[in-house]
Amino acid sequence: MENTVIVGGGHAAAALCAALAEAGQGGRIQLVCAEHDLPYQRPPLSKSFLKKADEAIASHKAAAWYAEQGIQTHLGDPVVSIDREARIVLLRSGTALPYHQLVLATGTRARTLDALPPGLHNVRVLRDATDARALRTRLNEMVASGRRLTLLGGGFIGLELAASARQLGLEVGVLEVAPRLLGRSVSALIAGHVLAHHRSMGTEVQIGVHIEGCELVGERLRSMQVDGNRVEVDELVLGIGAVPETRLASACGLAVDNGVLVDACMRTSDPAVLAIGDCAAFLAADGARLRLESVQNANDQARSAAATLLGREEPYRALPWFWSEQGPMRLQMAGLLPPISESALRSGANAGSFTLFHLRDGRLLCAESVNAPLDHMMARKLIEAGVSVDIEALTNPAIPLKSLLG
Ligand SMILES: Cc1cc2nc3c(=O)[nH]c(=O)nc-3n(C[C@H](O)[C@H](O)[C@H](O)COP(=O)(O)OP(=O)(O)OC[C@H]3O[C@@H](n4cnc5c(N)ncnc54)[C@H](O)[C@@H]3O)c2cc1C
CATH class of the missing domain: 3.50.50.60 (FAD/NAD(P)-binding domain)
Structure with missing residues (x-):
């Protein structure tokens, strides 16, 4: 080399x-x-x-x-x-x-918002260690003074942060302009589950909102106009991708x-x-x-x-997989969500855990697991193996996924 x-x-x-x-x-x-x-x-x-x-x-x-x-x-x-x-x-x-x-x-x-000039004291992004150190300090100050955290954007990082802030004891609001959380990275069923999860954690989540304006005072964002209502802002984190x-x-x-x-x-x-x-x-x-x-x-x-x-050819062909931890919920994905597919739900080993499989022509293409890490691991193997799977067997928790590998 x-x-x-x-x-x-x-x-x-x-x-x-x-x-x-x-x-x-x-x-x-x-x-x-x-x-x-x-x-x-x-x-x-x-x-x-x-x-x-x-x-x-x-x-x-x-x-x-x-x-x-x-x-x-x-x-x-x-x-x-x-x-x-x-x-x-x-x-x-x-x-x-x-x-x-x-x-x-x-x-x-991190993507920023054109409507907000850079350098506002109470508007941040979370991308690197410097951002995280400053944010951690600020969140702890906010816990002490009972302030509210507002997140603009219901993507993975914003939602992870929302859950962490709730667990610290902060009041948290999430504003998402799209009609559902997590964009097109997850299925509608998972997006709905994630929404319910955050609401159950006490986060105020609003989806499909219109941000009509921002009120600045000096170097601070004082409020945002959201769907005709004035929303006071203590601290805003942009989680817009x-x-x-x-x-x-x-x-x-x-x-x-x-x-x-x-x-x-x-x-x-x-x-x-x-x-x-x-x-x-x-x-x-x-x-x-x-x-x-x-x-x-x-x-x-x-x-x-x-x-x-090193002079060898090893094309990148790995199966994509991803995880996200949002408070007590661990979401894991294997494969990419196909635009059109047949879906099948399998209950997990623990209460409230499950995996949603997506298949086309009998072949497993993608799996979304909630608090079901072992099923996620097996789903990865099944997708990589490219085997045809029987939906009945896939959805029957009594049948080990391993046995479907053939
Ligand atoms: C808060 C947070 C949580 C995440 N959680 C998860 C998760 O749970 N699961 C998951 O799979 N992924 C997660 N991700 C995404 C994951 O971290 C990224 O996909 C991964 O870091 C990508 O690696 P990378 O090396 O391509 O880019 P990065 O890790 O972003 O590294 C890029 C580096 O390049 C440096 N750089 C940029 N320009 C220059 C320049 N001109 N000169 C020198 N250096 C430069 C940057 O400073 C940075 O250090 C998370 C990301 C964030 C920010």
């Missing part, structure tokens, strides 16, 4: 470092990250980290590991430009790093369309440049272009990219 610069220090970058170090190539890697922390686990930021005042950011690997592997890290020093002709990346500090191969693992950035961080790629002329375009081996329109993780829009086996935002996708694409960098 030749000298490789990895831009970004998230899940994809960490997994790529691990895969290349395992192949004995750590000494050829330079890792450049805009953040000051070494690569760390992002999922806890909306869950346990917010609820436990003493929980630390969970690094993937300690600083000593990077040193042992010979990986040079450049933290808190983002790449500001890429010269593809000269094969050099320029960091904000002025450092210029030459590369033979470059990997973009720049993730996403993320946009792929493709600015560097666009600026250096790589092909970009809702993500950096890559082939199944993670190569961009320039074969010397790869892109992985949330920022990459890849070619799936059926020829569709997909961009996924999940830890699984980041990890598996990193493995595929490592193979490419």
Whole structure:
């Protein structure tokens, strides 16, 4: 492998470092990250980290590991430009790093609202450790002073945060402009279940709302006009999704369309440049272009990219899976929800737990599990195996899913 610069220090970058170090190539890697922390686990930021005042950011690997592997890290020093002709990346500090191969693992950035100017003191997003540290401090102050948290957007991160804030004892309101929670990532049945779950936790959830205006006073958002009513705002967190961080790629002329375009081996329109993780829009086996935002996708694409960098072809064909923890509810998905499918419900081992399967022509394509981790694991195996399954057997909890593998 030749000298490789990895831009970004998230899940994809960490997994790529691990895969290349395992192949004995750590000494050829330079890792450049805009953040000051070494690569760390992002999922806890909306869950346990917010609820436990003493929980630390969970690094993937300690600083000593990077040193042992010979990986040079450049933290808190983002790449500001890429010269593809000269094969050099320029960091904000002025450092210029030459590369033979470059990997973009720049993730996403939180979407903001045009109606709200940046820098308002009581409006935030939750994307990284800096956001999470500040939010945790603020939530604890709010608990002490009995303030209310408003979340704009009923997506995964917003709902996880809503549940965490409720568990801290805060009053929480969620405003969602779409007619249901979680957009099109989950089925209508699961969206309804999630809505009921949050309401049962005491969160005031409004769906299908119209935000008609925002009242600003100085550097603060005082209220929002929602469906003709004035809603006072103590603290607002925007959970309205993320946009792929493709600015560097666009600026250096790589092909970009809702993500950096890559082939199944993670190569961009320039074969010397790869892109992985949330920022990459890849070619799936059926020829569709997909961009996924999940830890699984980041990890598996990193493995595929490592193979490419090491001169092997290992196209990314992994089954997508995802999890979300919203208070006591653990939602797990395997496969992608097909637009049209036949659905079948299987009760889980514990009260209130279940899995909703989605099939087409007898083949299992997707499974959505609520507090049913073992069924989720088996569903992954069944989908990967591509076997035809009998709906009667699938929905009968007395028949072990394992037996359907054949
Ligand atoms: C609060 C939260 C909770 C989540 N929970 C879950 C969950 O429960 N389950 C799940 O599957 N997924 C979850 N996700 C999504 C998951 O974390 C992402 O899919 C994953 O982090 C993607 O990895 P990545 O490496 O592509 O991007 P990121 O992890 O976002 O890393 C991108 C990195 O690139 C850096 N960067 C960007 N531009 C530059 C530049 N110019 N120079 C240098 N560095 C740059 C960024 O600072 C960042 O560190 C969650 C995400 C968040 C924010």
